[in-house]
Amino acid sequence: MAGELRIRVKLGEFEVELQGDVETISKAMDTLREIVSWMPQPTTALSQSGPIVTTAPTQPPATETTQPTLPNIKIEKEDSLADIIVKMFSDPWGRTPKRLGEVREALASYGLVHPKQSVAVALLRLSQAGKLRRFKEGGEYVYTASLPLVSEAGSGL
Numbered sequence: 001m002a003g004e005l006r007i008r009v010k011l012g013e014f015e016v017e018l019q020g021d022v023e024t025i026s027k028a029m030d031t032l033r034e035i036v037s038w039m040p041q042p043t044t045a046l047s048q049s050g051p052i053v054t055t056a057p058t059q060p061p062a063t064e065t066t067q068p069t070l071p072n073i074k075i076e077k078e079d080s081l082a083d084i085i086v087k088m089f090s091d092p093w094g095r096t097p098k099r100l101g102e103v104r105e106a107l108a109s110y111g112l113v114h115p116k117q118s119v120a121v122a123l124l125r126l127s128q129a130g131k132l133r134r135f136k137e138g139g140e141y142v143y144t145a146s147l148p149l150v151s152e153a154g155s156g157l
Helices: 022-038 081-090 100-109 116-128
Strands: 004-011 014-021 132-137 140-145
Touching: 004 022, 014 022, 081 100, 081 116, 081 132, 081 140, 100 116, 100 140, 116 132, 116 140
Parallel strands: none
Antiparallel strands: 004 014, 132 140
């Protein structure tokens, strides 16, 4: 194995291990630098007196025609799962239909890992309460932000 390198890079909770010849490692390091530039940076120190606030991980710049890949919300310590989901769907991210898996991925991006069933029940209850819309698309339920109804008094009917 002459000329083989093995490099392990650890940044916070993320770890990458690269192995190969010098040229392959060099190319992989260029890709790794780009990936690291997209990773979330520590934004706040934990404080026992104030609320815990997290922000969305840094994303590649969105173009006008693309929807954001993650919601950009602030989560506070006292927010319930339902509160967080409502915040996510209030963001432009929630204007397009999202499947259960996409909601769980968005939650996980904030470090909130919930069982599939818990998220599914929260989504169902929010749709039953009128806070989200739920419909089938391709044989699977999807969820979007609920649109406020026009007030009958203001419509002149």
